[in-house]
Amino acid sequence: AQTVTQSQPEMSVQEAETVTLSCTYDTSESDYYLFWYKQPPSRQMILVIRQEAYKQQNATENRFSVNFQKAAKSFSLKISDSQLGDAAMYFCAYRSAGYQLIWGAGTKLIIKP
């Protein structure tokens, strides 16, 4: 069975600095998708970034980028120039061919002004 592990329950970063959130996963599939979702306090879950496993190039979305290491089964999220609005729970998720998202336990990101 596939699993997703986020080993950092909580991270903090100074505003304007860079922070990296870790995610590892376990699968025997070769074709799958990986996601980072952001859930701000009392606000809805939104997709931050996604990566298709067959793409070697790391996905980027403005200040958000990933370091996808397929052989190591690692999928970390880098947030550059951290802003107060980045404070949230961040969930890493995996999906293969089906509908089911496999979620990590989440990392709470705190931004220090």
Next chain:
Amino acid sequence: DAMVIQNPRYQVTQFGKPVTLSCSQTLNHNVMYWYQQKSSQAPKLLFHYYDKDFNNEADTPDNFQSRRPNTSFCFLDIRSPGLGDAAMYLCATSRDAGGPSYEQYFGPGTRLTVT
């Protein structure tokens, strides 16, 4: 803007009193999902609809039911809420259930309190 809407945002019910949560979408997506999320935990999938086809997760209690009368609306019914059912309930949609059309769009959630 196209979106996923959940009503109400906050719901208080009594132990054992049936409650219904609603979700609507303007995205015209085929798939609608219901998740339960307890404090600071990852969402847990309860069930989903692919069009009119209902798919229940194996560990979803019988106390939870769902209805999808049309493409736009989906309801979560909790027949006899217990204290352990207090949680945030998230509705999500996706254009398809497999392949590349997989991105899930979430509503703001309904926070259920059971007294």
